[in-house]
Amino acid sequence: MKIEVLNTGSELLLGQVLNTHLGYISEKLLPLGLRIDRQATLPDGPAIRDALEESLSRADVIFLTGGLGPTSDDLTRDILADFFQIPLDFHADIHEQILAYFANRKLTPPDSVRVQALVPRGAVVLTNDFGTAPGLYLHREGKHVFCLPGPPKELRPMFENQVLPAIRGLVPDVIALQQKIWKVLGLGESMVQEMVEKQLRVFPGMEIGYCARPGEVDLRLISSSTTDLAAAEQIVRETLGSSIYAENGQSMEEVVVKLASSKRQTIATAESCTGGLVAHRLTNIPGASDVFLRGWVTYSDQSKIDELGVEQLTLRTHGAVSKETAAEMAGGALRHSRADIALSLTGIAGPGGGSAEKRVGLVYLGLARLVAGQVTVDVIEKHFGQPREIFKHMAAQHGLDLIRRALLK
């Protein structure tokens, strides 16, 4: 079964909005043994019709996103009706639902919402519980076309609850493809390949992929054999060891929160250069409140003194970006929070603030723990790249990894 995704919306081609639909849909399809063969992004307008025609010539299932809204650049309904030469029917019940949606929110619906109640004849209407635009599923001439709303918060529940069941019905005898992904911190892409690839080439039909990200690499294996994948997993784990920080869809913060929770350890953070990113990432994980107690964003010198008890003398002698300040920040955070582990970060995110001695990208990471009743602090020095967002991400990632490694001990 060939599958293509067509994402419509000039905003996607104009750089305003990132396409998150593609990743979402592919993650949902893989457990059914299905993969997306191709994806295209099209501007609002007649190009959608051409692309639909091309995709229908190759694929059995098309997911078409966007263009179902009430505004003048929303053309999907019209294009679909025109392409298959079927009329658009006005559905009074859908119109009622849309009006109720507005009424529930104490909003006045504009007249234009009426077009969202138009349905190409023969299409199944997919209910939208999180917006006004219903989705559409048209099965014609052996092809399956799913039209889905553009906003992710509307598309995702619709996909999960209505599209996936329909798709499952189309693939009764699924040979599930299984995917394993390991996330590796601190080794380059070519190094990871050199370490594992020869050993993995022995498994027939196994797909091996690498994806480089700033400071890290994803290693991805896809196979239809559970046995091969288990054997490969053992090889990967033995070869890459603790450089693997997560597998499959897990994020570093998820790993840290779960590990801390299972070990009943609590965490505090004292951030300067990362500006709250470590705390933000930890608190993205449901259940973070069991392990994360508190965090400080001590951006000014005075706040490092007031909140964490960093010595004025330390700041004067060594500077805010120093091994000594990082150590005092972590120690202060541990004492004030009474957490089991405290992480500190202080560095120069740039673009300004660097000097010949301390260049932009320099960062000190401190990790404080109670060892035999004594506050013990380890500090490491790292240099990360630009721009600012990448620097913050990499510093936070390595900070979280320090916590992870401490929790593993």
Next chain:
Amino acid sequence: MKIEVLNTGSELLLGQVLNTHLGYISEKLLPLGLRIDRQATLPDGPAIRDALEESLSRADVIFLTGGLGPTSDDLTRDILADFFQIPLDFHADIHEQILAYFANRKLTPPDSVRVQALVPRGAVVLTNDFGTAPGLYLHREGKHVFCLPGPPKELRPMFENQVLPAIRGLVPDVIALQQKIWKVLGLGESMVQEMVEKQLRVFPGMEIGYCARPGEVDLRLISSSTTDLAAAEQIVRETLGSSIYAENGQSMEEVVVKLASSKRQTIATAESCTGGLVAHRLTNIPGASDVFLRGWVTYSDQSKIDELGVEQLTLRTHGAVSKETAAEMAGGALRHSRADIALSLTGIAGPGGGSAEKRVGLVYLGLARLVAGQVTVDVIEKHFGQPREIFKHMAAQHGLDLIRRALLK
């Protein structure tokens, strides 16, 4: 001049990685009057060749990203050479540069990096200052094909410094298209359309677009007439007023930091449910250290008491998620930081923690300022949607908007 983008990499179709190249390239091309007509994502493998053939039949310029790495799934060089029937030459100087790249980082290069020194004959080599894979620019049969590395931190400087100058040479007599985007908080997509569209329809050839995001809408106008766009801007500003929080590429946090900086006001944050996201967003902006003094992530009850002076009685009587706690958090943050403005947020991010009385999604936002020497706090109540990330984003967005509106007064 027709332009298409081909993004290669199975990781893009498997949901591991978001495609950020498309947005980046389109933003860079628009000032030259150029727009991307179509984009496609292709898995590593022979589909790239088919897609290249199709795109070349329609477009004059192709940007092909990814597949230039040293690993076995990197096929762009081979496909290009095969497609145009040209040999691959080994460039010893490129090989030297790659080896130097590894040596500078005290890493041992694997043998596989040798393939990155292979260049299709006649192609211009684009230097990669941030990685090992050089880019390629092939001008054949009236078509321009740019092959660029997959990692954004390698692609972006290469695009800026080497690709854009080449593209500029291809469009000497540019009729620049101008784009204006306004970001609107607190009004729905159809409401914004109803308010502005009739007034904007008078401008011939002006393209009007809308893009809905959680809790907000982007309004986009594109025109080749500077005069029309200026007149339209006045209409938009008069109609939407202070609901417009940013224009063009600006983010809410950028607007807040610039506004605070120009008004010489300082900011502190006391976050519970947003877990540091407000501080993180503010500190993403270069120069944030001039206005952002410090932030607290008071996730536990005890931390609200210790760090911000919230009364035990308040927490016991009204709960951590209450108007009263939000007010004390903001007031405490203002006093302890001696900032001009302090923002507090306390709410229920979910999925757990809700009750019949206080449902998941409830949040209180407090804003404290000194007015005539007295700490004055205003608290508002909001309800935001799920999932957790969207809740955090919307709460942070409205919190930053409160600061913005306070700074406008």
